[in-house]
Amino acid sequence: MKKITKIIALVLAVAMLSAFTDVPKKHWAYNEVTTAQSLGLIHGMTEKIFAPDDTITKEQMAFMLYNISLATEDVNDSFVNECISQSAIALKQAKVAEWSYTGIAPGLVNGYWKLEDFEAPFNGKSGGSSALARQMLSRWVVKIIGLREFGLKVLPYTDNDDIDLSYYSYVDSLYKYGVMIGSDGAFLANGVLTRAQAATVAVRLYKEKTEKYTGIDKNPFVYESGKASDFSDKYKTFKLGEKLIQIDESAKLLIDGKLSTFADLAKLSGKNIVLSEYVAGSNYKNVVVQTKPTICSGTVEEYVKTSIPEKSNSSYSYVAINIGGSTFDYVINSNTDILGSLGVGSSVQFIADGIYLQEIK
DSSP, X not given: OHHHHHHHHHHHHHHTTOOOTTSOTTSTTHHHHHHHHHTTSOOOSSSSXXXXXXXXXXXXXXXXXXXXHTTTOOOOHHHHHHHHHHHHHHHHHTTOOGGGHHHHHHHHHTTSSOHHHHHXXXXXXXXXXXXXXXXXXXXXXXXXXXXXXOSEEEOOOTTGGGSOTTTHHHHHHHHHHTSOOOBTTBXXXXXXXXXXXXXXHHHHXXXXXXXXXXXXXXXXXXXXXXXXXEEETTXXXXXXXXXXXXXXXXXXXXXXXXXXXXXXXHTTTTSEEEEEEEOBTTBOSEXXXXXXXXXXXXXXXXXXXXXXXXXXXXXXXXXXXXXXXXXXXEEEETTSOTTTTOOTTOEEEEEEETTEEEEEO
């Protein structure tokens, strides 16, 4: 980690020595553009012109993302050439420029993007030189950078309804990692990025990739409550009050202390529920739903002291409890040592309210 930090610091220092004539030092994205250039993530239109306000194209963005992946992956020339051999005809038919094949073809073979992504029209134009919608970019980023997708997705944006549900999980990941957080309360799903904005995203992604996803520490909690309605099985979505919620198909769902399914959750339509998730360790697809404080039972697997950022009382513990073969994380206020003499392996009964333990014996 220290070595990576030093490398980034060195690159930042070098970046300050170079600049495009249309990105002066007073430009808001000067540091990001020059850093992205020095890292080899993005290039100018010419040696001196970057065109910061131009819309970035699908070709340019895909090539940049693939360059980020090279920061931590060994890719040999024979693999790249084989990918180009497999994909060249299809890419040409999809109107993708040949200069970008060395980045796009391997990403296509690895499943980072799809051929139809380039074929899909945007604002009346298709092919590699067409613009890339922010919601499509969210899937590309999650796939190529390897960000987690979570069991519970709930976004704070005012324009959630504009996000295609097939992209909702990816937008949620970018929000939780702090990679793309929208603008003025909106995500702008069908908006596009300028080249300067893309360079900013690139530097953020490079840091996230090389420093092993530290951004998730900023958002360990999801805790929502309200009346459940409008359940849809296709994408496992429903409304909680006015918020759109999505449950991952592979998430372990605990309703009132019992392992359950999305169909069971849909039966709660019209009722007030508490919905929660706590990102702890490798447990990031567990969803707890409760209609009232509920008596549960299970076996203690882990008891860990932790600190919750941006909380006035940040001194907490969490206990991982095995319920019916699945492990769920609950948060404990460490000011009251609720576990007492119990430890790992103990059989427990407890009263839970959403993510919190009220009592345990």
